[in-house]
Amino acid sequence: MEQTNKNKVMQFLRGKQYPFIAIGVALLISGCIIKAMGFDPFLALKSLLSGALGTTNAWGETLIKMIPLIFTALSFSVAMKSGIVNLGATGQVYIGSLAGTLIATNFAGLPAIIHIPLALIAGMAAGGAYGWLAIALKNKFGANELVTTIMLNYIAIQFVNYMVSDPIRDYGATTALPQSRMVTDTAVLTKIIPNTRLHIGLFIAIAALILYYILFWHTTKGYELKVTGLSQSVSKYAGMNVKKNQTISMVMAGALAGMCGVIEILAIQSRITQDWAGDIGFDGVAVALLGGNTPVGIGLSAFLFGMLSSGANKMQMMAKVPNAVIYLVQGLVVLFVVGRNIFIWKSKKKNEKKIEKMKQAVHKEQVEV
């Protein structure tokens, strides 16, 4: 039994060192580049950390940045588990945020306890439907989801831009920039800590991580999705419906991204504007890759990326390092995680030693025989 537990632990730890090595190497290289640019890398790191974790407010900002990353990363991971590469979280975020905004800017009289969930559900439903579109194209016409999800991103962004530019535009606004009306008070997400912007979206994100864990590690449906993702031929042999399973995953992925969109609008943005979320989905891909599609991994790497982006401004202020360096760090981290084989490089000498060891073992065995 002890053997079983030990093996379980070993199984769990297998390959878990790589993300940490990747982060270390990425920081090291970035440090060298900062140095080469003529700045002080240690001061940069110090101001980055204090900007991200130095005060209650800094903590709040870091956690705020972490929330959308968790959702978009989960959106990528849920699809990935069943073998679909969802690069369309961005589009699903936009569509979800649009639907959520429509609910949140209207129905002013509703109590918050109804208004907020209604907006969240609308966002999830719209995001989910948008995710479904990509998988339906794949199932019906065999269109590769890698291509369609990226294309659907542009359509979603442009659609939101159009909606904001006229149909839902707030013509009474003081600014000339097109934007929607404000979210009504009853739909604003509750803050957790006074004097920070940190909101209950954090709890929803953590709940999503836990549900993700329960689904894929403890339920029959999650197991089916996982098998579908690992081998379509095995899942067919076991009588599973590959298309149906992948559709379920993509709808869930879209819903998670849509949820992300609404939460950001309700809690932070207060209104929808053109291009409001940038390429938010791709940050999620990076987080999911670094976190190895595991719930704990996603939580930790979302926190790291949140830190990087909330501390960047202070780093620019104190150490004068341009905050674009953050993208460099993120890029390097992902590069080293994806190209992890770089670390499994073995020297010739080590190999010879191994052979020598094997020879000895073989000879010993011979004596025993």
Place this chain on the structure above:
Amino acid sequence: MAYLEMKHVSKYFDRVAANVDVNLSIEKGEVHALLGENGAGKSTLMNILYGVYHQSEGELFLDGEKLHIKDPKDAIEKGIGMVHQHFMLIPELTVIENVVLGMRENKAILDLKAAAQKFEAMSEKYGMHINPWVKVDMLTVGHQQRLEILKALYRNANILILDEPTAVLTPQEVGVLFKVIRQLTAEGKTIIFISHKMNEIMEICDYCTVLRRGRTVQTVKVSDIKDKQELATLMVGHAVELNMHKSIKEPGNVILKVDKLTYTNKLKVDKLKEVTFDIHEGEIVGICGVDDNGQSELIKCITGNETATKGHVTILDEDCTHAGVRHILDKGVSHIPEDRHNMAMIKNLSINENLILMALKKDGYSKHGFIDWKWVTKHNQELCREYEVKTPDVNELAGNLSGGNQQKFVVGRELDRNPKILVAMHPDRGLDIGATKYIQRRILAEREKGTGVVLVSTELDEIMELSDKIVVLNNGEVMGILDQKEATVEKLGLMMAGERMPGYEKESDALD
């Protein structure tokens, strides 16, 4: 000193010692067998000789001179040719293009006509006529093998390594191959014959070197060997029970009926043509034929993985021709698929996770959609014990187990469901004798319990030993159905090659 010698050869890979202190000495003009179970190191040793690998230790000698082989090209120039189990031919090219492919003598402009003349003269001489101008994908497997042999001879091979050459042949084709081998040795060529089939070694080989776990056990003169039991004992290291004990049993009711089943694939090729047979309770029906003569499609149609174009599959009195896989599995059909790695298991999941694949929704395994891992783990530990799966524990990744142990847990998983019908395709392909015999005994035990078994195998011995009834397929058609008692290798071989049993003539023939 012998013609070809390998002395104290060892080869260490990253994690395994594939060959340890192997000695092999072969005289000119003999047929020398390399016998060993899967993973005994036969292929590694021959790949060293052919220049694919380099030995970690040891020396090679040819004709008394020390031999250094850089790569396969170098080996060919030194007169060593190899016919691999999986042919190294390019199907889109013609025969003659394949023959001259990569030869050093090739000029900028190929003179294929001259090459074809030389090739034809050679093929005439050995009685293996092949048209040099047809594309390789038009050739049968047997012809492709002959082409591989001719290709090596064309390059003046003196030593020919044949890696499991009979695996893809009908008994009659094996006969032709043996004739060619005898002619070659008569000319002074040396043949190294890799096999795990003891009958063939007894028939064609002069000497036999037995490998076990990477080491040479012994080199024996084949004429000194009493029977195949003796060879088997040498190979495995302890006595093996080769004979199966099968009780005499009256079959029960019909539980699976295949009626005029026709299957046309996406390329509009009829892979099955009006196949008809049925299976009773407690009966093993062997499906025999050369690889890719419709066996795979037949099994897919029975298990719901494909849908027949015409005809019917009736399982336990229900028409399941158009039923889905899940429905058929739930009716009590267990399926051991042909391709273990791609269909039956997932290497990156633990044994525990692999074992719940089929029974996921059954009581005990899960409740209200949640998997009961505690119960599952306990159940699977018992299953591994019962089916002799050697593993540290059930959390081990399935990919880390040996092929035999992987197959044992797949078989265990399927039999644990107490099937009424067992569909087993190549259940012991690539396994060692111990595991093979174990799985065969398990299949016989299922028959005792009253399970109806469909067994697909290309090993005639296995089919003849286990089956009550034998269905022979050729090109998607039933050539005849034999009782076990009336089946002989010769009869089955002729039918596998396309000869019909009385009563199974083509309708057009019957009218004449």
